[in-house]
Amino acid sequence: MIKTRLAPSPTGDPHIGTVFQALLDYIVAKKFNGQFLVRIEDTDRKREVAGAEAAIFSALDWFGLSPDTNQIFRQSERLKIYQEQAQKLIQLGHAYYCFCSSERLTQVREEQTKLGQPPMYDRYCRGLDSVAAAKRSQSEPHVIRLKVPRNQTIVVNDLLRGEVKFDSNIIDDQVLLKSDGWPTYHLAATVDDHLMAITHVIRGEEWLSSAPKHLLIYQFFNWQPPLFIHTPILRNPDRSKLSKRHGHASVNWYIKEGYLKEAVINFLATRVWNHPEGKEVFSLDELIKHFEFKDLHLTGPIADINKLNWLNSQWLRLLPEAEVLKRLKPFQPKNLADDKLKQIWPLLAERIVKLSELDDLTSYFVTQLKIEAAAVLKESGMPAEKTAEYLLQVSKVVSSITEWSVVNLETKLHELQAKLDLKPRPAFMTIRLAVTGRSATPPLFDVLYILGKEEVIKRLAYAQKILENK
Numbered sequence: 001m002i003k004t005r006l007a008p009s010p011t012g013d014p015h016i017g018t019v020f021q022a023l024l025d026y027i028v029a030k031k032f033n034g035q036f037l038v039r040i041e042d043t044d045r046k047r048e049v050a051g052a053e054a055a056i057f058s059a060l061d062w063f064g065l066s067p068d069t070n071q072i073f074r075q076s077e078r079l080k081i082y083q084e085q086a087q088k089l090i091q092l093g094h095a096y097y098c099f100c101s102s103e104r105l106t107q108v109r110e111e112q113t114k115l116g117q118p119p120m121y122d123r124y125c126r127g128l129d130s131v132a133a134a135k136r137s138q139s140e141p142h143v144i145r146l147k148v149p150r151n152q153t154i155v156v157n158d159l160l161r162g163e164v165k166f167d168s169n170i171i172d173d174q175v176l177l178k179s180d181g182w183p184t185y186h187l188a189a190t191v192d193d194h195l196m197a198i199t200h201v202i203r204g205e206e207w208l209s210s211a212p213k214h215l216l217i218y219q220f221f222n223w224q225p226p227l228f229i230h231t232p233i234l235r236n237p238d239r240s241k242l243s244k245r246h247g248h249a250s251v252n253w254y255i256k257e258g259y260l261k262e263a264v265i266n267f268l269a270t271r272v273w274n275h276p277e278g279k280e281v282f283s284l285d286e287l288i289k290h291f292e293f294k295d296l297h298l299t300g301p302i303a304d305i306n307k308l309n310w311l312n313s314q315w316l317r318l319l320p321e322a323e324v325l326k327r328l329k330p331f332q333p334k335n336l337a338d339d340k341l342k343q344i345w346p347l348l349a350e351r352i353v354k355l356s357e358l359d360d361l362t363s364y365f366v367t368q369l370k371i372e373a374a375a376v377l378k379e380s381g382m383p384a385e386k387t388a389e390y391l392l393q394v395s396k397v398v399s400s401i402t403e404w405s406v407v408n409l410e411t412k413l414h415e416l417q418a419k420l421d422l423k424p425r426p427a428f429m430t431i432r433l434a435v436t437g438r439s440a441t442p443p444l445f446d447v448l449y450i451l452g453k454e455e456v457i458k459r460l461a462y463a464q465k466i467l468e469n470k
Helices: 016-031 050-063 077-093 104-115 131-135 185-195 205-221 251-256 260-272 284-290 303-316 321-331 339-346 354-366 373-380 383-400 408-418 424-436 444-451 455-470
Strands: 001-005 034-039 094-096 143-146 153-159 162-167 175-176 202-206 227-231
Touching: 001 202, 016 034, 016 050, 016 131, 016 251, 016 260, 016 284, 034 050, 050 260, 077 094, 077 175, 077 205, 077 354, 094 131, 143 205, 153 205, 153 284, 153 408, 162 205, 175 185, 185 205, 202 205, 227 354, 227 455, 251 383, 251 444, 260 284, 260 303, 260 424, 321 339, 321 354, 321 408, 339 444, 354 444, 373 383, 373 424, 373 455, 383 408, 383 424, 383 455, 408 424, 408 444, 424 444, 444 455
Parallel strands: 001 034, 202 227
Antiparallel strands: 094 143, 143 175, 153 162
């Protein structure tokens, strides 16, 4: 059975790059009727943040990328396994004890840097007598290092990149087990992937340089290595790495901004995958159905928020109205009643981009906004007194409408415009600004209808007063 895994570290708010990797793991598992697992890599105790693990699973659930088992794999609970495997590598002759102090290691790296050499361990302890070293390890601080063979070409077969060759002479004798008995990523991840029977290791391209070390561990244990897929990492438009310093790197940012999970999944997929039919808007199920590794591309994916905004607006129109109203609930202003929102929504559907815009787009429906006399007069093209007189006539026309409807509002106000020989823009933009305080709204007559006769008359009177005092 095909098995994939996401292996995040609980070091803070979930990163959108974690969701990006989870998506690829998830679709590969589902495409081939496999299993998607999550492993918490919590061996970096200094960077661990309380609550981060729960936040990771919450984010996955929100995006619909939950693992296929409720079992949680935590590396912190498997220390004995890693320690035993490190000892086994020593017994096999593929690892060794290192007793070098941090001061000596720093000095070695500084000297290498001065000589223009890549900083790496100088293998000082590699030649120690194994029996004597084992005895010293009982009483002296030490680490366990991988014994990388010399003068070899290590070939990593990557499903996207083909054969990637590495010179073993420039591969560091990696620390596998630290002096406190905790494993490094390289040992723990490799051991866990084997014991969890992971068949496809899908991870960011920053781990490609570590792949030969992991491949060596597989070979030393005589284990079958998984298929490696090193994907490009998300980048900003300037091609810099998308880091947590940028607001839009955090999953919480996308949720708080009011992006739909369908849109974000769609967006992330289009960063590295082309739909075979050229479609830009597609669901997770459709992605799984059409996914093929050959359609993935390696060009650095750009987190173009403008593209995401467009996709989000498309998904807001695709989802059933009842579902959209449900998603809007966390963003709904307290003074905006459910029935009023339902009435307003058809006017907003073509305008709203993110759910977080709801408050701004609906504020004038529930509150009399401040009227800028200068803006009203600029649109009317008339003096303040004349503009106030015009709004009074509008108010009289509105008052005369017995059957309140969009059609009657439009008919009667157009008749007034023609009677006063006004051009459409000054006639209707003046009303819009007077009633809503906004120059851009949904169709004016629809807005007036939803506000209701009494509210429209009240707001026109308020605007008249502002202009009369100008």
